[in-house]
Amino acid sequence: DKRLVLGAMPSAEFLGEEADSVALCLLLENKSDDVLISIQHKLVEAYCWENDIPLLKVDSEDKVRKILSSHTDPNNNEPDDLSCILVKNADKMSSSESMLADFFDYIIKNEIEPFPVITLPE
Numbered sequence: 001d002k003r004l005v006l007g008a009m010p011s012a013e014f015l016g017e018e019a020d021s022v023a024l025c026l027l028l029e030n031k032s033d034d035v036l037i038s039i040q041h042k043l044v045e046a047y048c049w050e051n052d053i054p055l056l057k058v059d060s061e062d063k064v065r066k067i068l069s070s071h072t073d074p075n076n077n078e079p080d081d082l083s084c085i086l087v088k089n090a091d092k093m094s095s096s097e098s099m100l101a102d103f104f105d106y107i108i109k110n111e112i113e114p115f116p117v118i119t120l121p122e
Contacts, residue, residue, distance in 0.1 A: 003088040004068075007081035008040040014086055015047050022048075024087040024100060025055045028064070029117045037083065044084050054104040056118060063120040 003023075005014045015022065025048045030041050048055040058064060064082050093101065107116065 003090060005086035005088070006084075008037065008044060008084040009081070011084040011086045012040065012044055012047075015044065015051075015053075019047070019051045019053065021089050022053050022086050023089045023093070023097065024104075025053050026064070026085040026087070027055060027057050028061050028083045029057050029059050030083075041083065054101060056100060056104060057115060058118045058120055060120055063122070067120070 005011050011025070025044065027041055027045060030038055032038065045055060047053075061082050064085070068082070087097070090097070106112075
């Protein structure tokens with residue numbers, strides 16, 4: 001549906017322009033020693049919290065890449081950066097999106113800390 005914004009920099013730019021049209025932000029668990037990546041993630045995370053954008057953290061870029069590749073046109077180039085993914089609003093949420101929204105609401109209501117990192121299936 002072309003509802004994804006892939007990568008930390010494109011996501012940050014999109015948030016600055018159209019934050020109201022973001023349904024969900026997925027961030028990879030930051031395991032990098034790269035200070036720039038850490039700063040980008042913290043800024044995106046803070047922006048999402050400040051603007052009430054549901055944010056979920058996931059465990060593996062390889063798993064995200066595999067999930068996305070099974071749903072994309074094979075002629076498209078694979079993106080280099082999947083450390084941050086924004087999902088744009090849709091007219092109607094899918095059952096998977098509803099489940100993620102419910103999970104996020106549960107975490108917030110129950111003040112679960114530290115914020116859990118979702119382990120994606122292999």
